[in-house]
């Protein structure tokens with residue numbers, strides 16, 4: 001049977017505005033009618049079309065998800081905001097992705113002690129982890145800190161699977177742990193991860209050398225203000241749970257000194273201090289009272305974070321001849337003492 005019965009079909013009147021357009025005759029409809037749309041012929045094409053459309057839809061969705069997963073790193077709600085992971089191109093990210101184990105570490109968690117063997121590395125998505133140098137008598141001082149911009153266990157890329165310092169969680173820190181061997185394998189591929197981790201290692205070196213100066217030359221009050229400012233910013237919280245003893249450990253000073261200085265700052269109205277709790281009332285004033293190290297470390301971190309296209313290519317292309325043009329002493333000059 002035909003789905004288009006042309007026997008009794010009457011062509012409609014053609015409106016005057018279409019008079020010049022081509023028109024169809026009964027013969028044309030007979031031709032159309034000969035192309036019968038039988039169900040058993042049409043069904044396979046419909047099914048095939050649905051399958052192709054479904055496949056294309058799923059493909060675009062997966063690509064869309066992958067793009068979001070990789071490039072929404074500045075969105076704090078996003079599962080990956082760790083800098084070292086977020087900058088990876090798809091091929092490098094695909095290498096490490098199966099090894100990412102999601103974790104959340106709460107304040108007070110000691111991730112590793114100095115001298116521990118590194119079997120896993122930790123990539124924070126936020127929060128703050130203090131890097132502490134400890135004496136044999138157990139006294140400590142904060143030498144640096146890291147969060148979403150870096151990793152714990154960067155010594156792995158230096159072929160040293162030993163922690164050089166304690167790593168203590170200060171603010172609730174979500175992130176990913178990865179087997180240290182996987183991290184080293186990815187580093188050895190010489191791609192973006194390689195360059196980004198070296199750049200991060202430089203930031204840590206810079207931070208630690210600055211902290212060394214800070215601990216020796218800057219006043220306890222300005223160092224305490226620096227620490228409170230960083231902690232407030234990193235935890236996104238003005239209510240900090242810290243005892244005088246804890247702050248004394250972070251700054252490497254006597255507990256009594258912290259008590260006197262905290263009372264002094266409290267009298268200005270910038271903080272409210274009670275048993276084991278500090279409330280930052282005037283963050284701007286605390287920030288302004290922080291030593292220069294706050295600004296210097298912050299600027300170095302900002303440079304690193306905005307340097308998304310950083311590569312080592314310019315350094316790799318420097319040959320020995322170029323270096324001889326500088327004022328650097330040659331190895332022979334150094335060995336001969338000239």
Ligand SMILES: [Zn+2]
Nearest residue numbers: 214218291293
């Ligand atoms: Zn300082």
